[in-house]
Amino acid sequence: MRIRWKLFWLLAAISLVPLVALRINSQWALTHLAERLSVRVGAHLVAEAKTHLGRLVEDHARILAARRQSLVLAVSMQAAAVETALAAAPAAKPGDLSKAVVVTATAAGPGMGMGMGSRQSTAATAGFTETPGYFRIEADGEQRPLPIDPSRVLLRLPPGFTLADPPPLAAALAGLAPSLARIATLTGPLVHFQAAALADGMTVVFPAIPGTPRRMDPTQTAWYEAAISAPAPVWTPPQSELGTGRVSVAVASPVRGPDGAVAGATAIFTPLDDLLASVTSLGHIAGDVETLLVLAAPGADGLPSLLVEAGDVARSPRHGGHGWQVFVTPAPLASPDDEALAAMAADVAAGTPGVVRLAYNSRDCLAAYAKTGDGEALLQIAPVAEVLAEAAAVAGDVEGSIRRLYTIGTIIVGAVMLALVFLSLSASRAVTRPIAALTAAARRLAAGDFSVRVPARGHDEIAELGRVFNDLAPTLDAHLRLCETIELASEIQRNLLPSTPPAVPGLALAALCRYCDETGGDYYDFLPFDGPKAGLVGLAVGDVTGHGLEAALLMTTARALLRPRAAAPGTPAEVLADVNRELARDTMGTGRFMTLFYMELDPARRTAAYARAGHDPALRHNPATGQTTELSCRGMILGATDDARYETGHVAGLLPGEILLIGSDGLWEARNADGEMFGKTRTRTVLAAAAPDGPEAVCRALMDALDTFRGEIPLDDDVTLLAAAITKTANT
Helix, strand or coil: CCHHHHHHHHHHHHHHHHHHHHHHHHHHHHHHHHHHHHHHHHHHHHHHHHHHHHHHHHHHHHHHHHHHHHHHHHHHHHHHHHHHHHHHCCCCCCCCCCCEEEEECCCCCCCCCEEECCCCCHHHHCCCECCCCCEEECCCCCEEECCEECCCEEEEECCCCCCCCCCCCHHHHHCCHHHHHHHHHHHCCCCCEEEEEECCCCEEEECECCCEECCCCHHHCHHHHHHHCCCCCEECCCEECCCCCCEEEEEEEEEECCCCCEEEEEEEEEEHHHHHHCCCCCCCCCCCCEEEEEEEEECCCCCEEEEEEEEEEECCHHHCCEEEEEEEEEEECCCCCHHHHHHHHHHHHHCCCEEEEEEECCEEEEEEEEEEECCEEEEEEEEHHHHCHHHHHHHHHHHHHHHHHHHHHHHHHHHHHHHHHHHHHHHHHHHHHHHHHHHHHHHHHHCCCCCCCCCCCCCCHHHHHHHHHHHHHHHHHHHHHHHHHHHHHHHHHHHHCCCCCCCECCEEEEEEEECCCCCCCEEEEEEECCHHHCCCEEEEEEEECCCCHHHHHHHHHHHHHHHHHHHCCCCHHHHHHHHHHHHHHHHCCCCCCEEEEEEEEECCCCEEEEEEEECCCEEEEECCCCEEEEECCCECCECCCCCCCECCEEECCCCCCCEEEEECCCCCCCECCCCCECHHHHHHHHHHHHHHHCHHHHHHHHHHHHHHHHCCCCCCCCEEEEEEEECCCCCC
């Protein structure tokens, strides 16, 4: 018997009993339907709101982290520009200060306020215009325009100097306006003010404003002191911004003079409300969603407590409408749920995202939070009542439906009885027709015809199955093509990496590489040279951001640029500079870049020269003494900017058996099930234990130690190791 007739007799047999039972039971069942449905819908909506709100706040936190990272990169570029200007400054006192508004120092004292201290000539103050985003907040809360000059800098001379008798480096800082403007343009509107200060108190601010710091010593400011004591860019707590009275955060970096010593500091100031408003918007879940920036601080009992650093508030039209309120002194989050607050504070301190339910502003709310920095998180709070408003509406609709069902129930029973035969035949036919079409289409799909489609009309399960089938065919086609592409890229990448180290007299070489995807972004190479570099061997280890197909393609490009350039005359620093210039033409502004450690080893002279582009330092280990040292020099990542500069480091007196190890950060940043990192200390320990057995033993010992350490936890990043050692057969 065909399925159509089976369905017909089945529907005819089971329809009468349910109709009679439904009529008897309907009064009791419908009485409880509205309540049960409302409870279930409410629980579902709360769970869905938790998930959506948690994802939303994590997305906002990631955007905020990206904004901060772009500002860190910008201040690094700014520090490089100041260092370049200082290095190019002539020894004699300059006389051209036309690109600066020059002011003289007043009495020194702490603070960062900008006033209208020293008098300036009409020529000096000409050119200032009112610009959106630049205003001064007065004591009464009013916003007054702050004129700026985006073509000049404000140059504050140190005590004892005047415009007629400026210090030697005055013109160098006065000429920074184009460089600072270019950095601000590249970074975007979050760069509000840029400043640089030297140890003698000479300060430059961009863009220029018609004022000067009153009773201020820039070397005593929080950002300056933090920058000169840090080896890399550092963020400062909220502070008063230059000349505006707005609460800002600053990212500051040390500035080094031509002799390599710290000569001063430079910083970028961003109003905290602008930084936070750039990553959030209103009305994500409900109209009353409130966004806060919170931090975890130790409480009186030693446990972390939750403090509000900034909040999304509604302001009066007089003061700018909706915006952010920032607290210089963080305030506790107002909620009576101490247990929920303690759990949130612990999560924020640990950097763990989460969603909790708590009382806030006398309402039952959902609170979602995600990490934005160490001990800091973005918090969004939504009232549960607004989330459950839809459930209340559903309950009202159900009650109305129940009343209508009572009225027309009897009529429906009779109509169903009369139409039973017709409906059974129609239903069975409606079911079997699309099933037959799906069967035929499935056979064509199995034969490799990915263009096959089936009609998918209606909203029942069979129609949904048809839509899924129609989506499946192109997805399978695209997946097969992608698999073929990835397999081809993986095969090409494996062929590009050296299968075995080259045989070089007097030198033992070894390398291992393990990818976390089918294609990876790590790269290593051995480059035995002929021609002008005959006798040298080039060693390279690189790490492209991310992993997968895009990382593999960028790695292949870098390899193609490095090989011919490395064979030509030039130091390792010159090689990396040329490779970076070519690579940046394709990657600058895309967010894709790579790190690279490049070394040229001379086994005959037992010397080496190296340069690094943002890569972790190599390690040099002497098995005889047990001493391990780092080989490090300055150099920016490849592909970020086309004018990066690099330094060449030198190693002399290599002894037979000494191990040179170059690795990627996938080794020491690998984590086990407890979240613990493998770390460089463990790397040094394994290196020291395996070094007497040579480079190959070192690489295998490190890989074995990594596998034992991580257990069943998969790798999050590619791991590459390259080791070299002078052998006793090397010429002396």
